[in-house]
Amino acid sequence: MKNFRIIICIICILAPYPATASEKHNTESGTSDRKISISATSMKADYAGRKVRFEGSVEVTGRDLRLKCRTVQADYGEDGEVKTLSASGNVRFEYQELKATAGTAELDMKQHKIVLTENPVVTRKGIRIQGEVIILDLKDGELEVRRAKGVFHTSGP
C-alpha cells in the first residue's frame, strides 16, 4: 500500500505536460503554423498498404518535441488521416521537460496517447521512473506506469 502511494505521488509529479491553451486553440481552429521537421536515411511510401515508413537515423523535431529512433511508421486510413505512429529502435523522446527512452513508442492519434514499451524509462525534473509499459496521455496529462520502479534524486543535503 505504501509503494502504491509512492507511485501515485510520482505520477502526480510527472503528470503536468498537457498541451498548452494556445496549442489547443490553434489545433481546433486549424490555423496552426507549427511545423515538425523530419529526416531519415530513407522513406518508403506504400500507398497500397496505406503506410509510410522512415528508416535509418530518424529525427523528428518540433517546437516542444524531439524524437530520435531507428524507424518511424505512420499508418493511415481511407480518409488519409494518420491513425497510428510507431517508433522503434532505441527510441529517445523529449516532450517539453519530459524525457523518455524505450525500445518502441506508439502514438495513437485518436486517443492522444503514447505507449512506451521495451524497457521504457521516463525522467522529469530529477525524477526517474521505469516500468514494463508507460502510457503518456497527452490530452489529460496523465501518466500510467505498469509494474513501476521509481527513483527520486534529491539535490543538496
Added chain:
Amino acid sequence: MSVHPDSLKKNINTTLVLLALYAASCSSVPDTQTDGAEKPEASFENLNLTFHSPDGQLKMTASAATGTSLKPSNFRNVELEIESGGKIPVRIQAGSARIADAGSWLIEDGVTVSHEFGRYMLELKCPSIILHPEHRSFICHEPRGVYYEMTKK
C-alpha cells in the same frame, strides 16, 4: 488493382510512339551512329506529354523526352500524381525520370514530394526516388522535410 509492368510499359510506348510520330512531322529527329549500326535517337522538346497507368492511379506529365524514336525512356521536368481513394494525396516533381529496370522508375534532380494525410501535409526533398508502379510504392532516399497541419480554406 495493381499496375502490371508490361501493361504500363506498353501504355507508355503506345503514347510515346504517337508522340514520336507527331514530333517527327514538326521537328527534326537526328540519327546517330553507334558501334557502326544506325540507331535512331529522338529528342522531343516543349511537349506536354501525359500518360496514365492502365488502372488510372498514376499520371505523369513531362515537358521533354529523349530516347529512340520507338522507345523514348528519359523524361525531363516531370510531375507525377498518384491517386488513392478518389483523391490525389501524392505529388512528385523532379527534373528527370527514366525507366530503370523491372518496371521501376528512377526519379532524380531536385525531387520534391508532397503527401497529404487528411488535414496534414508531409513535404519532402530528396536526391532521388525509386518508384515501383506495380507495387504501388516508392522509396525516397535521404528525405528531409516538414510535416504540418494545413490551414483551413
